[in-house]
Amino acid sequence: MIKYDLHSHSTFSDGRLAVPELIERATEKGVDVLALTDHDTVAGVSVARDFIAEKNLALELISGVEISTKWESFEIHIVGLNIDINDANLQVLLTQQQQKRRERAKEIGARLEKRGYEGIYAQALELAQDAEITRAHFAKALVERGVAKNIQGVFKKFLARNKTGYVPSVWCSMEEAIEAIQGAGGVAVLAHPGRYQMSNKWLRKLLDEFTGAGGKAMEVAQPQQAPSERQFLGQLSQEYNLLASQGSDFHYPTSWLDLGRNLYLPKDCQGVWQFWGATEEC
Known part of the structure; x- marks a missing residue:
């Protein structure tokens, strides 16, 4: 098989x-x-x-x-x-999608920075390296800052619909x-x-x-x-x-x-x- x-x-x-x-x-x-x-x-x-x-x-x-x-x-x-x-x-x-992804990421970063998480976009971008930046990179960055124990916790608190860092796609x-x-x-x-x-x-x-x-x-x-x-x-x-x-x-x-x-x-x-x-x- x-x-x-x-x-x-x-x-x-x-x-x-x-x-x-x-x-x-x-x-x-x-x-x-x-x-x-x-x-x-x-x-x-x-x-x-x-x-x-x-x-x-x-x-x-x-x-x-x-x-x-x-x-x-x-x-x-x-x-x-x-x-x-x-x-x-x-x-x-795919090029168009990638551009939309970057624009969304910048807005997510801006919203989180207004909440007090300065430099979060730059940190997420560094974590992404050569990859297309996603919400998961922001989640990982916030976990590194100790604001939640895991990525699921970050999504629930910051990135889910109606939360501070949520940006409609x-x-x-x-x-x-x-x-x-x-x-x-x-x-x-x-x-x-x-x-x-x-x-x-x-x-x-x-x-x-x-x-x-x-x-x-x-x-x-x-x-x-x-x-x-x-x-x-x-x-x-x-x-x-x-x-x-x-x-x-x-x-x-x-x-x-x-x-x-x-x-x-x-x-x-x-x-x-x-x-x-x-x-x-x-």
């Missing part, structure tokens, strides 16, 4: 492992096929390919990206798998993301649909519009997930005629989440890997 993990992050966005470390850990954990899906950037994909070739690893890399989009009042993430990272239209969209539309992914030869996947804290009615509305815009797959399986949720998402994927994906959404290892951990699809789902010619069934 091939072990797929089709959602992971590196230090090119808000992951904590550099690409070589991520690749090595995936290999150690027995992952056969890994997708690198950093937020609004594909900068790490070539680095990963080069490292795999240099070390002569058996790991198969799927070039990917996770694009933040705005839908209704929700921030919806769309994963693109098996994309041409050099596609011109995709590059234009101005991402591209879901339709624009799907169009760019498909134009780059990839498959558009609705990321972690169980995390959006929406009712069943709203989730079905999202799926209606996602499929109507050309979306072809949805994430069904993640490591930390109730069996009932996995089964429900699997049923939805079949109902909406969507391919099913699985991924850890790995950022860093924890006691409950790691690369390749507890990833399997419910019976009768059709794996998204069929899109690029693999024949392994769910």
Whole structure:
């Protein structure tokens, strides 16, 4: 049985492992096929390919990206798998996304500095290094200052909706993301649909519009997930005629989440890997 993990992050966005470390850990954990899906950037994909070739690893890399989009009042993430990272239209969209991310980060920094956290933007930018700056970098900076015990605590106190450092996102539309992914030869996947804290009615509305815009797959399986949720998402994927994906959404290892951990699809789902010619069934 091939072990797929089709959602992971590196230090090119808000992951904590550099690409070589991520690749090595995936290999150690027995992952056969890994997708690198950093937020609004594909900068790490070539680095990963080069490292795999240099070390002569058996790991198969799927070039990917996770694009933040705005839908209704929700921030919806769309994963693109098996994309041409050099596609011109995709590059234009990602450049625009990156600019929006930087502008949002500056506003977050300004709001937190008004609260008394001087130099927080510069600190978050330094933590990001060459990566696209995210709220996670602000959270890490505030943890370093001792204002909360962990990143989750910072989000709850400062960065969640209606909190001091919250700045509404101005991402591209879901339709624009799907169009760019498909134009780059990839498959558009609705990321972690169980995390959006929406009712069943709203989730079905999202799926209606996602499929109507050309979306072809949805994430069904993640490591930390109730069996009932996995089964429900699997049923939805079949109902909406969507391919099913699985991924850890790995950022860093924890006691409950790691690369390749507890990833399997419910019976009768059709794996998204069929899109690029693999024949392994769910």
